[in-house]
Amino acid sequence: MKGCFVLQRRFAYIGHYLAQLLKEQYGVEEFCGITYTRPSYEFLLKQQDVLYSTLLLDEEIHARYKNETLDPAFLDRLEKEYGIPYLWPFLAVDRVVMSNQLVREYPHDQPRYSHEDMLRLIQVSAKAVINLLDMEKPDFLFVGPIGSVSNYLLYRIAKKRGIRCFLLLMTSTRNRYILSEDYDTFSWVNERFRTERAALASSPMRQAAADFLKQFREKPLPYFDKSAPSQQPVSRRKQLKFLNPINAAKSLTIFFGNFYRFYTSPGHQDYSAIHPWNYVKDLAKRKIRNLIGSNDLYDPFTPDEDFVFFPLHYEPEISLLLQAPTHTDKVALIRQISRSLPVRFKLYVKDHPEMAQYRPRSYYKELKKNPNVKLIDPCISSFAITPKAKLVTTITGTTGWEAIMLKKPVVSFGHQFYNELSMVKYCAEMESLPRLIKEQLERFSHDESELLDYLTALFEDSAELNLHHLWMDEPDFAKKKDGMKPVAALLAKKLHLT
Numbered sequence: 001m002k003g004c005f006v007l008q009r010r011f012a013y014i015g016h017y018l019a020q021l022l023k024e025q026y027g028v029e030e031f032c033g034i035t036y037t038r039p040s041y042e043f044l045l046k047q048q049d050v051l052y053s054t055l056l057l058d059e060e061i062h063a064r065y066k067n068e069t070l071d072p073a074f075l076d077r078l079e080k081e082y083g084i085p086y087l088w089p090f091l092a093v094d095r096v097v098m099s100n101q102l103v104r105e106y107p108h109d110q111p112r113y114s115h116e117d118m119l120r121l122i123q124v125s126a127k128a129v130i131n132l133l134d135m136e137k138p139d140f141l142f143v144g145p146i147g148s149v150s151n152y153l154l155y156r157i158a159k160k161r162g163i164r165c166f167l168l169l170m171t172s173t174r175n176r177y178i179l180s181e182d183y184d185t186f187s188w189v190n191e192r193f194r195t196e197r198a199a200l201a202s203s204p205m206r207q208a209a210a211d212f213l214k215q216f217r218e219k220p221l222p223y224f225d226k227s228a229p230s231q232q233p234v235s236r237r238k239q240l241k242f243l244n245p246i247n248a249a250k251s252l253t254i255f256f257g258n259f260y261r262f263y264t265s266p267g268h269q270d271y272s273a274i275h276p277w278n279y280v281k282d283l284a285k286r287k288i289r290n291l292i293g294s295n296d297l298y299d300p301f302t303p304d305e306d307f308v309f310f311p312l313h314y315e316p317e318i319s320l321l322l323q324a325p326t327h328t329d330k331v332a333l334i335r336q337i338s339r340s341l342p343v344r345f346k347l348y349v350k351d352h353p354e355m356a357q358y359r360p361r362s363y364y365k366e367l368k369k370n371p372n373v374k375l376i377d378p379c380i381s382s383f384a385i386t387p388k389a390k391l392v393t394t395i396t397g398t399t400g401w402e403a404i405m406l407k408k409p410v411v412s413f414g415h416q417f418y419n420e421l422s423m424v425k426y427c428a429e430m431e432s433l434p435r436l437i438k439e440q441l442e443r444f445s446h447d448e449s450e451l452l453d454y455l456t457a458l459f460e461d462s463a464e465l466n467l468h469h470l471w472m473d474e475p476d477f478a479k480k481k482d483g484m485k486p487v488a489a490l491l492a493k494k495l496h497l498t
Helices: 011-026 038-046 058-067 072-082 088-092 095-099 115-136 149-160 187-195 197-202 206-218 245-264 276-292 318-323 330-338 361-367 382-388 398-405 430-443 448-460 467-473 477-483 485-494
Strands: 002-007 030-035 052-057 140-143 164-170 176-180 307-311 346-350 373-376 391-394 410-412 424-426 462-464
Touching: 002 011, 002 115, 002 149, 011 030, 011 038, 011 140, 011 467, 011 477, 011 485, 030 038, 030 115, 030 149, 038 052, 052 058, 052 115, 058 115, 058 149, 072 115, 072 149, 088 095, 088 115, 088 149, 115 149, 140 149, 149 164, 164 485, 176 187, 176 448, 176 485, 187 197, 187 448, 197 206, 197 448, 206 398, 206 448, 245 276, 307 330, 307 382, 307 398, 330 346, 330 361, 330 430, 346 382, 361 373, 382 398, 391 398, 391 430, 398 410, 410 430, 424 430, 448 462, 462 485, 467 477, 477 485
Parallel strands: 002 030, 002 140, 030 052, 140 164, 307 346, 307 391, 346 373, 391 410, 410 424
Antiparallel strands: 164 176, 176 462
């Protein structure tokens, strides 16, 4: 059996340890893959634990576009065979290509390539992944995040060819992750929920699911600790901590370190490299915005009035680009929601705690042009707002799932796993929004049995681990590897290796 792994950026380390566990504990001997950023590539080349018969570096693929001759016939064939139904989704999901973000800081939004260059990029990426699949013929593909032209193409082409695909997805349920065949739903959880629901009542995981739901309602906690307002610089006092001389000295140290690494690294010309001067430029703009602040734009939270809640999302966010590509303009969506409510209602909009230091005043001012929109201070937890809301609206946000568990009606605008529940109304066409809101406000009925059955199926088919800590914060490679054992066991089960 041969596995093909998408090892993206810092995820490359834990993805590699997953491959190593499959080799050591479950007998998978052959591996190939594609990786992103030169440090990850160098790490994978130097290690001796897993031999990758082919290991592509996305940055090297990307660089080929400069010398690529456009082939309209090839692009037409590619679009006909693998388009969704066209090829634009493969470009739109890539934040660097489309907006120059990740290498520039939000709210920067300026494409760095012409239309013709984008066509060359998709052409060289498609040729590389098709050649990889033709040459290696993997039995399965493992994908962490989908967020670039090449890994989205690899997933789509592999799936169309009948290669088993496994995507690692978070469940927005504390420290639980699942594997799915699709990026916009929980395929195996949903299958169990739909076809074997009667058996879920006697599942060994039933009590664990019930205990989780009870504990969440008694003391709601975010699935990710650092996303809580208390952990983010949402207040002006926290945003101005950079004025402290000690913090200023740390920032200078970071800058000179970045400057040195940039110019001494062989990959400083890579499209994914962050230029230190751009880092300083974006940082300075953000700090100036923080000095001015947005406190004067926040409205009071009045729990007793009738309101619908719309939490803003973290940006740039893959879940939006991949699962809700028609709703990238949140300002327009909020305007539409505000005009679809009962005339007395307010629409409460609150920013994501991690976005408060990045969002410009002009964005908030645009939102406040809607007469019935109230902008709520991001220092206030969503768990204080959701229980008082008459309805929660969201694109793909975790707040939608949390609202369901708190017995609140939800209208969603993106493809999220909780759309599987009959209690949730998915808005596919904006003309239907007022009717859906009316239905949820007047005829909503919480189905506790349905929720518990779905949670049970999710607990049955998930791995428990603190993935974000392993991914971003854990420095010990041995602990990273050990922490990935639950995912390795789940993947081995799906591959029938146990």
